[in-house]
Amino acid sequence: xxxxxxxxxxxxxxxxxxxxxxxxxxxxxxxxxxxxxxxxxxxxxxxxxxxxxxxxxxxxxxxxxxxxxxxxxxxxxxxxxxxxxxxxxxxxxxxxxxxxxxxxxxxxxxxxxxxxxxxxxxxxxxxxxxxxxxxxxxxxxxxxxxxxxxxxxxxxxxxxxxxxxxxxxxxxxxxxxxxxxxxxxxxxxxxxxxxxxxxxxxxxxxxxxxxxxxxxxxxxxxxxxxxxxxxxxxxxxxxxxxxxxxxxxxxxxxxxxxxxxxxxxxxxxxxxxxxxxxxxxxxxxxxxxxxxxxxxxxxxxxxxxxxxxxxxxxxxxxxxxxxxxxxxxxxxxxxxxxxxxxxxxxxxxxxxxxxxxxxxxxxxxxxxxxxxxxxxxxxxxxxxxxxxxxxxxxxxxxxxxxxxxxxxxxxxxxxxxxxxxxxxxxxxxxxxxxxxxxxxxxxxxxxxxxxxxxxxxxxxxxxxxxxxxxxxxxxxxxxxxxxxxxxxxxxxxxxxxxxxxxxxxxxxxxxxxxxxxxxxxxxxxxxxxxxxxxxxxxxxxxxxxxxxxxxxxxxxxxxxxxxxxxxxxxxxxxxxxxxxxxxxxxxxxxxxxxxxxxxxxxxxxxxxxxxxxxxxxxxxxxxxxxxxxxxxxxxxxxxxxxxxxxxxxxxxxxxxxxxxxxxxxxxxxxxxxxxxxxxxxxxxxxxxxxxxxxxxxxxxxxxxxxxxxxxxxxxxxxxxxxxxxxxxxxxxxxxxxxxxxxxxxxxxxxxxxxxxxxxxxxxxxxxxxxxxxxxxxxxxxxxxxxxxxxxxxxxxxxxxxxxxxxxxxxxxxxxxxxxxxxxxxxxxxxxxxxxxxxxxxxxxxxxxxxxxxxxxxxxxxxxxxxxxxxxxxxxxxxxxxxxxxxxxxxxxxxxxxxxxxxxxxxxxxxxx
Numbered sequence: 018x019x020x021x022x023x024x025x026x027x028x029x030x031x032x033x034x035x036x037x038x039x040x041x042x043x044x045x046x047x048x049x050x051x052x053x054x055x056x057x058x059x060x061x062x063x064x065x066x067x068x069x070x071x072x073x074x075x076x077x078x079x080x081x082x083x084x085x086x087x088x089x090x091x092x093x094x095x096x097x098x099x100x101x102x103x104x105x106x107x108x109x110x111x112x113x114x115x116x117x118x119x120x121x122x123x124x125x126x127x128x129x130x131x132x133x134x135x136x137x138x139x140x141x142x143x144x145x146x147x148x149x150x151x152x153x154x155x156x157x158x159x160x161x162x163x164x165x166x167x168x169x170x171x172x173x174x175x176x177x178x179x180x181x182x183x184x185x186x187x188x189x190x191x192x193x194x195x196x197x198x199x200x201x202x203x204x205x206x207x208x209x210x211x212x213x214x215x216x217x218x219x220x221x222x223x224x225x226x227x228x229x230x231x232x233x234x235x236x237x238x239x240x241x242x243x244x245x246x247x248x249x250x251x252x253x254x255x256x257x258x259x260x261x262x263x264x265x266x267x268x269x270x271x272x273x274x275x276x277x278x279x280x281x282x283x284x285x286x287x288x289x290x291x292x293x294x295x296x297x298x299x300x301x302x303x304x305x306x307x308x309x310x311x312x313x314x315x316x317x318x319x320x321x322x323x324x325x326x327x328x329x330x331x332x333x334x335x336x337x338x339x340x341x342x343x344x345x346x347x348x349x350x351x352x353x354x355x356x357x358x359x360x361x362x363x364x365x366x367x368x369x370x371x372x373x374x375x376x377x378x379x380x381x382x383x384x385x386x387x388x389x390x391x392x393x394x395x396x397x398x399x400x401x402x403x404x405x406x407x408x409x410x411x412x413x414x415x416x417x418x419x420x421x422x423x424x425x426x427x428x429x430x431x432x433x434x435x436x437x438x439x440x441x442x443x444x445x446x447x448x449x450x451x452x453x454x455x456x457x458x459x460x461x462x463x464x465x466x467x468x469x470x471x472x473x474x475x476x477x478x479x480x481x482x483x484x485x486x487x488x489x490x491x492x493x494x495x496x497x498x499x500x501x502x503x504x505x506x507x508x509x510x511x512x513x514x515x516x517x518x519x520x521x522x523x524x525x526x527x528x529x530x531x532x533x534x535x536x537x538x539x540x541x542x543x544x545x546x547x548x549x550x551x552x553x554x555x556x557x558x559x560x561x562x563x564x565x566x567x568x569x570x571x572x573x574x575x576x577x578x579x580x581x582x583x584x585x586x587x588x589x590x591x592x593x594x595x596x597x598x599x600x601x602x603x604x605x606x607x608x609x610x611x612x613x614x615x616x617x618x619x620x621x622x623x624x625x626x627x628x629x630x631x632x633x634x635x636x637x638x639x640x641x642x643x644x645x646x647x648x649x650x651x652x653x654x655x656x657x658x659x660x661x662x663x664x665x666x667x668x669x670x671x672x673x674x675x676x677x678x679x680x681x682x683x684x685x686x687x688x689x690x691x692x693x694x695x696x697x698x699x700x701x702x703x704x705x706x707x708x709x710x711x712x713x714x715x716x717x718x719x720x721x722x723x724x725x726x727x728x729x730x731x732x733x734x735x736x737x738x739x740x741x742x743x744x745x746x747x748x749x750x751x752x753x754x755x756x757x758x759x760x761x762x763x764x765x766x767x768x769x770x771x772x773x774x775x776x777x778x779x780x781x782x783x784x785x786x787x788x789x790x791x792x793x794x795x796x797x798x799x800x801x802x803x804x805x806x807x808x809x810x811x812x813x814x815x816x817x818x819x820x821x822x823x824x825x826x827x828x829x830x831x832x833x834x835x836x837x838x839x840x841x842x843x844x845x846x847x848x849x850x851x852x853x854x855x856x857x858x859x860x861x862x863x864x865x866x867x868x869x870x871x872x873x874x875x876x877x878x879x880x881x882x883x884x885x886x887x888x889x890x891x892x893x894x895x896x897x898x899x900x901x902x903x904x905x906x907x908x909x910x911x912x913x914x915x916x917x918x919x920x921x922x923x924x925x926x927x928x929x
Contacts, residue, residue, distance in 0.1 A: 055085070056683040059655075098735050102759045103186035104627045106783045107803065109796045110184075114501070121785060121799035122847075122923040123830040125911045126537065128519045128547050129882030131486070135592045138457040142464045142485020142514070144521035144824070149192040149209065149471050149480050149487060152200060156475035161633065162190030162486055164209055165824025166521030167802070168239065174476075175487065175515035177880065177907040181239030183802035186338030186783075187230055188824055196260035196269045201238040204245070204272065204287065206259035207231065211418050211468065213258050213318065214275055223557050227444035229258040232274050234287050244286030247274055258789070261301040265334050266308050273335040276322075282335050294338050295382035297324030302356045304386075309334045314354035317347070317868040318417070319373055326351040328368055330387050343381055343390040344786065351378050357422040359429040360472070367424060367446070368435050372396060372415025377403045377436070380446040393446030400449050403436030407451065407498040415466065419483070423470035425493075435467025435495055439481070441495045451498050452510055454743060459496075460507025463488055465541075469736050484514025484543050484546045486581050518909070520881055522547070524821035525562065525613050526808045527758060531569040531620070534815040538565040539576055539827055540613075546577040550590045559592040563613045568623045576640070582630055584608025586640055596734060598640035607651070611660040611679065619671070629661030633676050633697060646697035647676070652684040660687050663718045664880045667725030668770070671748065675728060677715035687711035690730065692748050703748040712740050719777075722770035729754065731779060741766065741779065756793040758786060762764055765808045769832060778818060785820060787833050800912070800923055801828060816919050827883070846870070846915065846922040853913060857927035860906050866891075866915070868896040877914040878926075886911075904928075 129145055131469035145164035157174040160181075167182035168190055178507025182188060182205070196202035208229025223832045227905045231248035235241060245260070257601040258276050265271035272283040274290070275298040296315045304310035311331045317324040325347045329338040345351055351370045359365035364386045372378035381392040398470040403416045416434050421435035430445045439452040455465035464485025481488040494509040523542040530536035538548045540562025547562070548555050550572060560579040564565035568574035573590040603610065608631025616628035624639040633646040649658035659678040667673035674697055688711040689704040704711050716734035721727030726747040732740055740755040740763045758779065765780040774789035782805050784798035805823035811832065812819065820828045849869040866874070871893070878887040886906065891898050911926040 021252045031887055046740070058157075059683070073660075084115050097457070098760055101241075102761050103783055103803065104468040105759055106761075106796070106798075107184060109188060110784070110798055111776055112211075121797040121801060121830050122921050123785075123799060123801040123827075123828045124879055124914060124921075124923050125881060126819075126827045126829045126885040127520070127549060127883040128522055128554050128826060129520075129880075129884045130554060131514055132547060134545070134556040135594075136557070136559060139261055139462050139545065139556060139559060139913040140455060140457050140462060142483075143516040143519055144486065144544065145211075145466070145468070145484045146487050146516075146519075146521075146668055147190060147209070148192050148469045149482055150195050151471070151473045151475060153195070154475065156473065158200075159480075160193050160195070160203070161482065162193050162205065163519070163521045163824070164189060164211065165523050165804070166202075166519070167824075167909075168193060168205055169519055169521075171515075172908040173923075174516070175489070178911040180802070180881065180910045181235075181823075182242060185242060188802065188804055189229075190727055191229075191258070192262050193259055194264050194272075196264050196271050197266045201236060201237050202269070202286075203239065204262045204264065204274075205233050205242075206262050207233050207278070208256050209256045210260040210276065213260075220336070231259060232262055232272075232287060236816055237458070241447065241471050245290070247281055247290040260298060263301065263303060263311070263335075265710070271334055272776065273301065273311065280313065280335060286861070294334060296328070296329075299353050300355050302358050304358055305360045306365045307332075310363075310386075311335055312356050312358065312366060313338065314368065316353045317349065317351065319349075319352060324371070327735070328354065328356065328387065333665075335530040340827060341383075341387045341390070343368065343383075344392060345379075345381060349373070352829045353417050355420050355421055355422050357424045357432065359424040360426040360474075362429040365424065365429040365445075367422060371403055371414060371419060371420060371436075374412050374414070375403070375418070377401045377408075377416070380432075380434075380442075382445055386440065389863045394442075394449070400440075402434055402438075402440040402449055405437050405455065407501075408449070416778050419466040419468055421467045421470045421481075423472065423479070426472050426474070433470060433479075435470060435481070435483075437465050437467070439463055439467060439493075441493065443495065450491060450719075451496050451508070453508055455497075459501055460511065462508050462510075463512060471818065478570040481512075486519065486521075488512045489515055518825040518880075518882055520823060520883075522826045524807055524822045524827065525812060525823075526564045527819060527821040527827060528565045528575075529568050529810050529812045529819055530567040531812065531814050532570045533567075533813050536567060536572050537578065537819065537827060538567055539821050540565050540577060540579075542823075548575060548591050555591050557587070558585050558594055566618050568615070568618070569620050570623055573698055574623070574639075576616075576626070578614060578616065580612055582614030584616070584618075584628075584640060598642070599628065601643050602628070602634055602736070606630070606632075606645075606903060608632060608657045609660050611662060615663045616662060617664065617666070619666070620668075626665065627664055627674070629664035629676050631658030633659055633664055633674065633691075633693075633700075634767035635697060645694070646674075647691060647700045649678070649691070649700075650687045654683060655681075655684050659684075659689065662715055665718045665720055667720045668722050670725035673720075673725040675718050675720065675748070676700075677718055677730065678893070680712065680714050688713065690715065690717040690748060694747070707744075708751055709742060710736070713739060714762075717766045719766050719768045721768055721775065727775075729766055729768065729777060731766040732764040733764070735760055741777075754788075755786065758927065759783075764806060766811045767811060769811055769834070770813055772834055773833070778809050778811075778833075779811045780820060782806075785809065785818075785830075787805040787832075797830070797833065799830075799927065801830075831919075845915065846920045849915070849922055851915065851922060853924055853926055856925075857929045860904045860928055861902070862926065863899070863901045865898070866893065867896065869896040869898070871917040871918065874898070875916040877916070878906075879912040879914055881910045890895075893916075 148162040150160045158172045167188040169178045169829045191210040192206040194204040232245045233242045240253040260276045263273040270286045274281045281296040283290045299316045300314040313329045318324045328341045331338045353371045355369045357367045366383045368381040370378040383390045403414030423433045425431035453463035466484035469482040496508045500506045524539045527539040540546045546558045558577045563578040565577040576586045578584045585594045585596045610630040619625035626636045628634045634643045636643045662677045662679045664676045674693045678693045719733045737760040740758045742751045743754040744751045761782040769776040779786045786794045787797045788794045802825045804825045808821045810819045818830045852865040874891045913924045915922040
């Protein structure tokens with residue numbers, strides 16, 4: 018295993034520094050536009066093998082994420098557009114709920130656990146957690162803030178969880194502050210600080226944005242939230258991001274908040290705020306012996322060319338601040354500083370820093386409460402504790418994205434640091450060794466990318482927040498990189514994964530099974546591909562999971578992809594994977610696949626696959642060999658054609674194929690739509706004649722099940738009224754079908770097979786919508802959190818609609834109308850009167866049903882993870898039913914599902 022490690026390091030050294038693609042021409046020259054960023058990354062990726070390089074995926078995720086959301090001229094729009102539309106969507110959902118029109122009836126289907134993996138070296142998780150906050154007296158109660166999934170609470174030590182913020186317009190959380198005198202009062206910083214300076218000023222974010230909304234507050238334990246007086250206009254972009262929030266334990270009306278906008282103070286519980294410092298802030302920590310003493314770390318962000326690195330101190334709870342003489346370079350050298358204070362001796366203060374290349378710069382320490390500082394470890398003479406491997410490479414890391422430090426509560430000399438892995442020092446930073454490794458080569462360990470460390474004095478346990486979830490241990494034991502030479506070596510620390518029950522996985526795509534309708538496969542950001550097969554979840558392939566498919570005749574034959582169109586297949590349900598089946602295309606041609614490369618399978622000939630890179634390709638043997646179908650020209654100034662964003666074949670005519678191409682601003686390349694009417698042997702660029710808005714990103718295509726010339730196209734971006742287009746003549750002419758859709762990117766669109774009125778579903782940056790030939794778009798998001806919908810698929814076998822979301826896992830709902838034309842809109846089961854009382858409850862409640870249109874209903878109680886905990890059949894008399902239930906269920910959110918004739922009614926139940 019150690020030999021494999023050295024080979025990986027060799028690959029890294031040969032491929033060059035993986036950070037150079039994001040650096041401006043000089044430290045003082047920030048990027049000017051999105052196109053420049055994309056062009057520099059394209060140059061870098063063509064000169065380096067991405068499969069053997071590190072430090073680039075987070076950046077490519079950002080590029081891919083935002084390329085579809087720019088203005089037609091490639092510049093950012095006012096992010097207030099997104100926020101205003103989010104408010105409108107929330108209002109529509111509220112009105113729908115008040116009118117008892119239950120359009121959607123969504124319920125979760127998982128993943129319900131952190132699954133096992135056939136790959137013994139895989140360390141996957143559920144999703145990124147940014148922070149954890151503890152109850153002041155109850156060791157079983159704590160809260161976590163999730164990068165894409167909101168605030169979650171547990172009252173049983175992490176055995177079950179409850180989401181608290183599903184109705185907020187943004188579900189990105191950077192910090193949670195609890196009022197220690199009244200734990201029903203909480204403050205949250207809304208936004209994702211981890212992406213500060215990545216260029217959010219260039220993309221207007223537009224989807225569950227990384228941008229911030231400032232500080233929000235609840236006074237009822239999270240049942241409702243309102244903005245405080247510290248809010249920011251979305252036009253401030255990065256300037257809207259807030260990192261930390263603090264409550265003064267001596268006077269709960271006193272608050273401190275800090276972020277890229279500096280430090281703000283409130284004396285009235287957040288109603289009003291005043292700015293006390295104007296400097297970019299990375300971190301604030303409170304002295305354990307004196308709540309009035311605060312240390313703040315400022316930083317310099319090279320991609321923004323702003324900020325000053327250093328440490329400040331306040332002794333009056335943030336009213337006044339003094340810059341400390343630390344010796345940390347102020348600009349152009351150190352970007353980020355994180356602080357930790359020793360609980361056993363608060364005079365000991367540590368500062369961990371990263372450099373311009375985001376690798377380790379140095380560790381600083383003061384033993385006199387900040388008066389004097391010493392550099393205990395320096396770049397070059399100490400291991401690069403922010404690197405991917407054992408620190409032997411001095412350059413590189415992800416320090417502006419993942420950086421954490423903690424002092425052991427019982428030993429002022431013992432510290433724990435986090436970048437990609439966890440490291441530790443027993444002598445105050447003079448010497449170092451490893452605690453974790455991001456792969457399982459040396460036994461169970463922590464997931465990669467450490468964001469926040471905390472110690473809970475109530476239960477004497479250490480907590481770690483990273484890209485995989487929340488982890489806990491009683492004792493952090495330092496390992497030995499030298500011992501990894503020995504066969505069978507394992508890291509000694511035993512970690513408990515508390516992520517089960519937190520449905521917070523960020524999925525790019527999903528696939529369904531026609532032969533086993535309960536089976537589902539989905540590709541996740543940074544957490545590989547999840548496959549639910551015959552009642553069990555597994556995690557397969559590795560890397561970032563992308564598009565994925567299940568053979569319609571054999572659920573054990575599956576395909577999955579990773580970034581840029583790498584593909585793997587399995588014939589045994591993922592127990593073994595065969596990689597490299599698209600290498601003929603990826604490394605044998607002058608073209609590139611998109612970050613999420615589209616491909617599909619012939620439903621009646623599952624060994625026939627279509628994939629779209631710069632051109633359309635086809636395989637008749639399940640991916641063993643591929644034939645190029647199209648011959649798209651390279652973009653001006655590039656050696657490769659524009660990558661495709663989608664490829665589809667008409668279900669009723671195998672000769673009709675459509676392929677959309679993404680806009681590429683840096684090459685002045687407009688979006689394109691290509692068509693073949695002869696099975697791929699000849700192609701027409703419809704964009705040359707069709708009346709399509711080719712200055713926006715072409716996101717998705719769907720073809721009428723019965724008419725091969727009837728097609729819909731969905732678009733990204735923020736041009737009001739330009740979201741969906743329809744053609745009846747195979748793309749020769751188009752009509753605008755946007756209707757009443759909000760001004761949000763339409764990420765996915767799908768036509769319902771067999772629907773007499775052409776039911777169409779659209780997944781947006783917030784929610785799901787539907788329309789028919791006789792009705793305009795209507796929201797279809799009952800119970801669905803305000804989260805990005807990345808793909809929709811319909812399973813005709815069980816007549817269900819499936820959604821993958823970017824931050825809240827997988828969901829399922831009824832179709833608007835089934836194959837028998839039953840259930841259009843708010844009729845059938847939606848007309849029932851269902852009462853669960855009391856709600857919230859402690860597991861004892863009374864279920865009452867009136868006006869049911871059937872004599873029998875199937876009842877299921879489903880938890881937040883999608884697991885069915887109870888099921889029974891209900892017999893109704895004259896459409897009515899009454900019964901008391903006493904359920905022994907842990908704290909959390911549950912879904913009561915009532916089903917008949919393939920239709921479902923869903924009611925939320927809160928167990929306190």
